[in-house]
Structure formats: C-alpha cells, structure tokens
Amino acid sequence: MQPGQTQVLRLGLRRNQELAQEGTYRIVLREVPMPRPSDAINVAGSVRVLVTMRVPVYVAPAKVSRSEQWKVTRAMNGDLLAEVANTGNVHLKVGELRLHGEGGQALAAVTQKGSTSVIFPGEQRVFRLPATSATAVAMQVQTDQGMQMVALNDVAGASKP
Numbered sequence: 001m002q003p004g005q006t007q008v009l010r011l012g013l014r015r016n017q018e019l020a021q022e023g024t025y026r027i028v029l030r031e032v033p034m035p036r037p038s039d040a041i042n043v044a045g046s047v048r049v050l051v052t053m054r055v056p057v058y059v060a061p062a063k064v065s066r067s068e069q070w071k072v073t074r075a076m077n078g079d080l081l082a083e084v085a086n087t088g089n090v091h092l093k094v095g096e097l098r099l100h101g102e103g104g105q106a107l108a109a110v111t112q113k114g115s116t117s118v119i120f121p122g123e124q125r126v127f128r129l130p131a132t133s134a135t136a137v138a139m140q141v142q143t144d145q146g147m148q149m150v151a152l153n154d155v156a157g158a159s160k161p
Contacts, residue, residue: 011027011057013059018061018062019059019060019061019062020061020089021061021089021090021121021122022058022059022060022061022089022090022091022120022121023058023059023061024056024057024058024059024091024120025056025057025058025059026054026055026056026057027054027055027057028052028053028054028055029051029052029053029054029055030050030051030052031050031051031052033048033050056118058090058091060090061089061090063089064088064089064090065088065089065090066088066090066092066145067086067087067088068084068085068086068087068088068092068119068143069084069085069087070082070083070084070139070141070150071083071084071085072139072150072152075128077131078131079128079129079130079131080099080128080129080131080136080139080152081126081127081128081129082097082126082127082128082129082139082141082150083124083125083126083127084119084124084125084127085123085124086119086120086121086122086123086124087121087122088121089121090121091118091119091120091121092118092119092143092144092145093117093118093119093143093144094112094117094119094125094127094141094142094143095111095112095117095142095143095144096109096110096111096112096140096141096142097109097110097112097127097129097139097140097141097142098110098139098140098141098142099129099132099136099138099139099140100136100137100138100139100140101132101135101136101137102135102137107132107136108129108130108132108136110127110128110129110130112127136152137151137152138150138151138152139152
C-alpha cells in the first residue's frame, strides 16, 4: 500500500454465539515500517514515529441488561467515596461525577478518562470526590447512558461529620 492511500478493515466474529454477558475484545493496530530510501537514513533533524492504536470492541449479548448500584460513604479525611457496582451484563462508562449543595450549586467535580472510566459487568469501582466546606446533598453522575442523580441524604455515612 502506498502512503496516503485508504484501506478498509472489516471485522466479524467467526462463531455464532449466544452471550449471556457482553464479550470484550481489543484490536491492536500497528503501523508497519516501510523501508527507507538509503538517502533518507542520515537526514539531520529527522524523527521517525510509528503509530500503535488499541481499539476496544464490545459484542452485546442477545438480551442487554443495564444496571448499576451506587453507594456513597465518607472517608476519614472527609472526602466522599462513590462506589458503583455494575450489576448488568454490559459495560458502564462513567464520565463525570459532580457534588451539589442544598441550593443546587456545584460543589466539586471529578472527570474520568481512559480505562478507569469503564466498569465491566460484575466489577466495582470507587471514585473519590474531594471534601467541601458546604454540605453536599446530591451527586450527579454522567455515564454513557445519560445523566442521573444520586441522593446523598439517604445513604448512611454520607452526611457531613
């Protein structure tokens, strides 16, 4: 293949399977180095970079069940610990958690990126939200399924000491 050309890659599962839980795969794409012309080998100030990409692939089960359970507790230093358990059969991606005070004002926010934001079926993850001087009454959670509110006053140990 010549530089600048486009190549289409199609992928598929070779077996027909009835999954009870989401199948997860990772495709690794690596640039194949092309031989350089002999005159380009000793060019001063040149840098050669090869690219590698890792692409996650999710195969949904026949019947998708999305379910997560949130539990919020307070750490010894006053931070809030938001624990989520993915009780569904597909992955959950958490983007952002925000604490809100009694008047609805935003008190603190934590943004998740990369692999720490994906929770697979059966997994649990804890997110730490910094302590604030105001009393937090609700937590707003942005996931790949949209925005949801988690009330903090109903959770044991979540009120300000």
